[in-house]
Amino acid sequence: MGRLVPAVTRAFDILELFLDGDGTLSAPEVTRRLGLPRTTVHELLTTLSARSYLAPVPERPGRYRLGVRTYQLGSRYAERLDLAAEGQRVAREVAETCDETVHVAILEDTDVIYIAKVDSTHAVRMVSAAGRRLPAHCTAVGKMLLAALPPAELDARLADRELTAMTPDSLTDPSALRAELSAIRERGIASEHRESNPDVSCVAAPVRDSAGRVVAALSVSVPMIRWSEEREAELAELAAKGAGELSARLGHRGAR
Structure with missing residues (x-):
């Protein structure tokens, strides 16, 4: 050198x-x-x-x-930045730290589309996959992305939409969803517990671009057998750190 x-x-x-x-x-x-x-x-x-x-x-x-x-x-x-490629790199780094499954997703209408995924070395059945679409309100990444929308845009997207359930724990009441999105805005972290998969819980943090706009979310998913309040706090911090790193790679100048 x-x-x-x-x-x-x-x-x-x-x-x-x-x-x-x-x-x-x-x-x-x-x-x-x-x-x-x-x-x-x-x-x-x-x-x-x-x-x-x-x-x-x-x-x-x-x-x-x-x-x-x-x-x-x-x-x-x-011009050379690729959100999916950068997301895959950061997801791999986060997964290597915690040995849990890590996703990066974007919002399209009221669904999320997973653009990056790195699996845990543990065998875990996941409903997600790179390129797959899921209802945003059933996922931590989706709730994080919905919470980042301006109120008028959120209202437009949710108007006359039926909130379908993926599991018995999925949020299907619009009022309850809006209350949770408000809480997510306050704390800056989203979570879901058995709402898209009866055996898995997730935490997610926002990914911002150079203009500060939320353009994606990064989540860590954990089987319920390894889930606890302490583990949730640890992974929320790790998800925020990973989302901050991905944001920095996209040109965001906020704190990592």
């Missing part, structure tokens, strides 16, 4: 400073925050500006903001 080039490292350190605050910085602020010599900072800012990675702020003399080249690079990276 080759050595890091100090000048390049410093240039990236400067660029990453612009991810915080109002997105503008002056040379003295960069000098103070990075502890670099003023001459070095001036040279780096001049070079980055000349290459359009930074640009002067016309209405605020002496300050810089990110330039068009950073946007072009970010856009090219975003």
Whole structure:
């Protein structure tokens, strides 16, 4: 492995400073925050500006903001992102940590479609499969995605819809579902207990894109023989961490 080039490292350190605050910085602020010599900072800012990675702020003399080249690079990276592929990678990492089944799903109308799945090494009968569609209200990922919808859109999707049951524990009362979705918004984690599979419970967390929109959900599914309140809390934290990692790969800048 080759050595890091100090000048390049410093240039990236400067660029990453612009991810915080109002997105503008002056040379003295960069000098103070990075502890670099003023001459070095001036040279780096001049070079980055000349290459359009930074640009002067016309209405605020002496300050810089990110330039068009950073946007072009970010856009090219975003074009190559594949939610299903990234979801599969993160699901595998989460599954290796807990040895339980991990899913990533998206919402389509009032159903979820599973776009990634990694099975536990334990033999578990699951109703889910990559590419399969299930009623959103019967799954943790689905309830997480429904809870993220704007109220008007949620109303439109649920209007005149019969909530069919997959198991005796499935939610079929619209009022009860809305109450649960409200609770999910408060805590940021969804769960379901034997609602899509009589032998399995799940927890799920939201996956966000670069604009902060919930575009998917990641869940961990556990057979009832290994389920407990303590295990649920552990897996909720793990699902949130995995969803945060997938969100970060999609360009979301919130906390992982």
